[in-house]
Every structure is written in C-alpha cells, then in structure tokens.
Amino acid sequence: MAQAKDVALVVGSLRKGSFTRMAARALVEVAPTGLKLDIVEIGDLPLYNQDLEGEPPAAWTAFRDRIRAADAVLFVTPEYNRGVPAPLKNAIDVGSRPYGKSAWAGKPGAVVSVSPGAIGGFGANHQLRQSLVFLDVPAMPQPEAYIGGAHKLFDAEGGLTNDGTRAFLGKFMAAFADWIAANG
Ligand code: FNR
Numbered sequence: 128m129a130q131a132k133d134v135a136l137v138v139g140s141l142r143k144g145s146f147t148r149m150a151a152r153a154l155v156e157v158a159p160t161g162l163k164l165d166i167v168e169i170g171d172l173p174l175y176n177q178d179l180e181g182e183p184p185a186a187w188t189a190f191r192d193r194i195r196a197a198d199a200v201l202f203v204t205p206e207y208n209r210g211v212p213a214p215l216k217n218a219i220d221v222g223s224r225p226y227g228k229s230a231w232a233g234k235p236g237a238v239v240s241v242s243p244g245a246i247g248g249f250g251a252n253h254q255l256r257q258s259l260v261f262l263d264v265p266a267m268p269q270p271e272a273y274i275g276g277a278h279k280l281f282d283a284e285g286g287l288t289n290d291g292t293r294a295f296l297g298k299f300m301a302a303f304a305d306w307i308a309a310n311g
Contacts, residue, residue, distance in 0.1 A: 131163040132307050135197035139204030139215035139251070141170045146277035147241040150296075151203040153287040154239065157297040159304045164201065167193050169218035180225055187221050194222050194230035199307045200264065202255055203239045209250035211258075219258055229262060235310040236264040237303045239272040239296075247273025267306040272299050 136154070140147040148166075155164045173184045194200065204215050211219075222230040238255050240248025252273060259266045272295075274280070280289045287293050 131161055132198040134162050134164045134199045134201050135167045135194055136164045136201045137167055137169060137218060139212045141214055147203055147205045149281045149285040150241045150274055154296055154300060157293060158300045161304050169214055172218055172221050175217055175220040191222055191230045198311055200234045200236045204251050206240060206242050206248035206251035210254045211251050223262055231262040231264050234264055235307045237267040241274040241277045243278040245275050247275035249273050265310045267303055270299055270302055
C-alpha cells in the first residue's frame with residue numbers, strides 16, 4: 128500500500144477553547160486512511176520581520192522545514208473582521224520567505240473556515256485563497272467548506288456532535304485526498 132500523504136494542518140486560532148481547533152480535530156478523525164494529518168502550531172512564530180532573515184528565529188526555521196516536508200497543506204481558520212486572523216497571516220508570510228524559497232510552493236491545499244456566525248467565515252476563507260494563488264498552492268475549489276453555527280456543533284470536550292457536519296467533513300476530506308493525488 129502507498130505511504131499515507133503527510134498533510135500539515137494549520138489552525139488559525141490560538142485560543143484554548145477554539146471551535147476552529149475542534150473542527151480541525153474532527154477533520155483528523157474523519158480523514159481517509161491515505162492521509163496523515165498533523166497539526167503544525169503557529170502560536171510561537173515571531174512576527175515576520177525581514178531584518179531577521181540574516182539569522183532567522185529557530186521557530187521560523189522549524190516551521191519552514193515542517194511545511195517543506197509536507198505533501199499537502201490544510202488550513203482551518205476562523206474569521207477576524209472578515210479576513211484572515213493575524214497569527215495565520217503571519218505563518219503564511221513566514222513560510223513564504225526568504226524570497227524564492229517559499230515552503231508553500233506547489234503543495235496542494237484546502238481551506239475550511241469556521242465561525243459561530245451564519246456566514247461561516249466566508250471572508251477569511253476567500254482572503255486566504257487569494258494568498259494561496261500567489262503562493263502557487265493549488266487550493267481545492269470544491270467542495271467549499273464554510274462551517275457556520277460552530278458554537279452549536281461540539282460538546283464540552285470539543286467532540287463533534289452534529290452528524291450532518293461529520294458527514295460533510297468526511298466528504299470534504301475524501302475529496303481532498305483525490306485533490307492531493309491529482310495535484311501532488
Ligand atoms: C471575531 N469574530 C468574527 N466572526 C465572524 O464570523 N466574522 C468576523 O469578521 C469576526 N471578527 C472577529 C474579530 C475578532 C478580533 C474576534 C476576536 C472575533 C468572532 C469569531 O468568529 C469567534 O470569536 C470565534 O469563536 C473565533 O474562532 P475560535 O477561536 O473559536 O476558533
């Protein structure tokens with residue numbers, strides 16, 4: 128059997144009780160066996176500053192190396208002010224440099240946005256896709272994943288309790304496995 132594809136899972140929320148992280152864990156649970164999802168933390172990445180490239184912070188180097196080693200990238204993000212939360216944008220910027228050595232280039236990707244609100248983080252989802260075009264990350268177009276009403280989907284332990292959402296996330300991950308196979 129072929130080796131499972133290594134998928135770097137980047138979560139755009141840093142808070143402990145994050146619905147986005149709960150959704151990310153649910154994605155890990157429903158992923159097909161051909162994908163191995165690994166949450167890559169972004170909370171300790173110093174803010175991007177090109178002046179630091181001469182001697183990059185160890186956290187930047189470790190992050191870049193981890194993304195470079197991955198077969199694919201999956202972003203699961205909340206929406207802040209109709210856009211991408213700063214920690215996630217920072218991680219994208221850190222991974223994209225130094226110039227000409229972007230860790231993201233050519234990795235098949237997918238985006239899931241999560242919000243308690245009804246629009247399901249549409250603005251963040253598409254703002255992120257805008258960066259992915261520039262970064263040469265082929266982002267899966269369909270199915271789109273805007274997970275709204277997130278505060279009603281999980282139990283006190285963060286487990287996904289909504290069967291419809293679980294089924295949808297399962298289909299999403301199956302489609303992503305096909306997308307990786309076609310674009311990897
Ligand atoms: C928000 N929230 C929010 N929600 C949304 O649907 N669209 C938005 O534009 C915003 N803007 C926004 C800005 C800031 C600074 C904060 C802190 C929050 C609400 C947000 O969806 C909610 O706090 C989620 O619970 C955040 O995701 P996590 O941390 O639960 O994963």
